[in-house]
Amino acid sequence: MPALKSAPSEPRKGLAGRVHGLLRGRSVVIGLPYGWLLAFFMAPFLIVLNYSISEMGAVRPENIVTLGDGVMKLSIKFGNYLAIFGDALYVKAYLSSLKYAAITTVVCLVLGYPFAYFMARAKPALQPALLMAVMLPFWTSFLLRVYAWKGLLDEGGLVSDFLLATGLDGWMAASGMIGTPGKFMNTPFSLVIGMSYTYLPFMILPLYANLAKMDLRLLEAAADLGASRFKAFWLITVPLSRAGIIAGAMLVFIPCVGEYVIPELLGGPQTLMIGRVLWDEFFSNNDWPMASTVAVVLVLLIVVPLAIFNKYQAEAQERGR
């Protein structure tokens, strides 16, 4: 293991001394978390990958590489992947996961950007309390907060009654957010509400961190040069907060794509998400190779947004120093 390369240490005598030398300082500090991650993060992934491309034996996947009669045979099975891309159900589930994650991201941005902006421009003495108030729901159980929406959106629930009173449900049904007027649960609407509600703090916090650091003298300069407030906001504040927008958007988008609990509790037959498909493959169909294949494709889906996120994080850190 490359990580265990120990620091140059003074020569010691005897086995005990050498073991002691290996167990000290740097190599333990690096080796312990490294080894743990290799064993419990890396290895499990390789096993998932192995399941997705192996011929299944009676109880476990056959070896990919077999040696016999002086021949090394490499057998990789693509059947599972062909099945996924050939089956409309899987393709639809992937696409609708991406769609609902994207809608949720936009909703969070629309709600969260003005919120973070006004929070960052509030009286400095007030800001820690506002920040605390955003964080507090985050600390209370995520599962229970999602469950609470069930009560609000179900027939007779507060939000449901409110929407019925305003008569918005007819318009929502016409635009496809809900199936039939008057029923809000288990629709795209309830799913997006639940996901936006859960992930809104992930949008607000990076945006706030970014907007609070902005140099307000730039706006002063813009005003001196004759820009209106709105123009200054649009041409200076928004472009400067780009890193915050991207960080927030990715922090909302990435977990939403693979979300399971919210679609299960608030979503319905119209909102098939890939997390639920994976779950059903595993728990209902007991099809481990297929579940593994779905997982591998899901990882591939989030790799691109993840790379964007890491790039901007690195840039933001560089600037922060």
Next chain:
Amino acid sequence: MKADSRSLIGGRFARNFGRGWLLAVFFFLYLPIFTLIAYSFNNSPLPTVWGGFTLNWYVKLASDREILSGLWLSLKIAFLSASASVVLGTLAAFTLVKYRRFGGRTLFSGMVSAPLVMPEVIIGLALLLMLVAVQRATGSDLFDRGMMTIWLGHLLLGMAYATVVIQARLIDLNPQLEEAAMDLGAKPFQVFALITLPLILQALASAWLLTFSLSLDDVVISAFLSGPGSTTMPLVIFSRARLGLNPSVNAVATVIIAVVAVCVTVGSVLIARAERRRAAEINAAQRGGG
């Protein structure tokens, strides 16, 4: 200057709009929590119809074996995984901040932060498949699905969060303090125990609280890694919530929210106070020394 820059942001209309927006979003954030609490006192068989005040659901809760044993198991797992996450997270954060160069650093930093964004269904599935493979290869029942395996899963997730929190603190640390100790002849471990550790203690406390609450809340990883007889509280709640609205869930929720609100408030006040005291001490020491 301050007043000027404030007026640059907008006039009275913009200020009122801003206040309104903040209030509206806070309303959105807190509405579900307050209705959850309110309906736990609802004396009605229909979960969305208000039928007067009662403590009935709490009385029932006190004798609900399934919830209570789930809660006890969840608390044990959360305690163990938070403690182990902080230890591993400290080591990982220390590695990332102090050792700029070692073989496989990119792989390491990637693996540390990956669980933060990896869908939980994948983490659960991957760990389960591996534990099954180990079990088949060795024939031991050490990795039978149960408390131990759930703990492993939560530790994987918790370590990633703990590392982020502790890393942020380590980066902010003034390196001169550690250098001074080394100049005075302290061994690396002494420097860590006597200088670094007290300085990052608050970060360790917040990381512990965060990973504790994450573990207490987890459904998906636990579902993959739990076996018969090891049903955590979120799994009980989830299976009831799946079937529909259930006032017993509201009562549990209220208890949890009350406990968490008290713990977080007390915890963050204590952490903030300790932070201020330490900053003042460091200031005083630097003035005294200079």
